[in-house]
Amino acid sequence: MKKQFAVIGLGRFGISVSTELYKLGHDVLAIDINESKVNEIVNDSTHSAVGDGTDEKTMRSLGITNFDHVIVAIGDDIQASTLCTLLLKEMGIDSVWVKAQNYYHHKVLDKIGADKIIHPEHDMGNRIAQHLVSEKVIDYIELSDDFSIVEIAAPRSMDNHTLMDLNIRAQFGITILGIKRGKDINISPMADDKIFENDVLIVIGHKNDLKRFEDSN
Ligand code: ADP
Known part of the structure; x- marks a missing residue:
């Protein structure tokens, strides 16, 4: 609109x-x-x-x-x-x-x-730092001092697994908000939706948990 x-x-x-x-x-x-x-x-x-x-x-x-x-x-x-x-x-x-x-x-x-x-310079500085330290992080939005949303390349280990199999919320305390596949985006995916290699995951969570998730792959 x-x-x-x-x-x-x-x-x-x-x-x-x-x-x-x-x-x-x-x-x-x-x-x-x-x-x-x-x-x-x-x-x-x-x-x-x-x-x-x-x-x-x-x-x-x-x-x-x-x-x-x-x-x-x-x-x-x-x-x-x-x-x-x-x-x-x-x-x-x-x-x-x-x-x-x-x-x-x-x-x-x-x-x-x-x-x-x-604070454009500060926000942009943060984003660039996130890219620099992790080539997996594609984009980054800081919601507060503790919470962020990141776009992250799906790790190969998740290829062809459903969200239910991966049980990411229980394992890491983070939530997958969306899955990007080429030009398509699946907003609020379901438990039986699959993740494939080359997908981009949009994930929300506590920064510590997001870091744990990034480092686990
Ligand atoms: P940036 O860091 O985004 O380049 P600048 O300080 O260079 O910001 O630009 C601020 C703009 O705001 C300038 O173009 C200036 O003319 C304008 N500006 C300053 N005071 C006023 C005002 N009272 N009303 C409208 N515009 C203003």
Whole structure:
């Protein structure tokens, strides 16, 4: 279903979020205080506008309150990012995601009601580290300090076995959420579904258990 997103701040992060959302077929309003940044995104957004994210009047006139999701991607200017987030929450926008610069910024954003706080460099660093230490891990999402979702290549030892045979939840305390086979993906697989070599498993669990599972193969 088509969703409506507004992205405020068109640095490297804001531009890549806007472009990707637009490519995925969603409506994107891209806003920056700097006209040259706005010109860069004209062809990769539904609408684009020059505007100051900390100015309530401007935001209202751009119809920001009609958006279900707003992403605040104002970079270095922590004060502007914080004020913009506060205004958006005061205007009643349901889902405000904000790029944080550091730990203090994160704490303030949390207090004023940001719905999701993103640390792109930190998250990307984590993901890359996971790839580096284990060539089996294909992708990695950190859910909390303890829990993650990983995509991992199915070990050869599982080839042609059903989930019931493998009994992974009992053995490792982790859950297989999906099985990718080429372009197909089997979401919430059944006990009698089989795993084959070259499948990719999407697994959720405690990091220690996931590590134990990776190391067991
Ligand atoms: P990144 O690290 O993602 O490249 P930057 O700090 O380079 O982030 O970019 C942030 C963007 O936010 C810049 O394009 C800047 O013009 C924009 N910006 C800064 N303050 C405001 C504001 N008050 N309203 C809207 N956009 C802003």
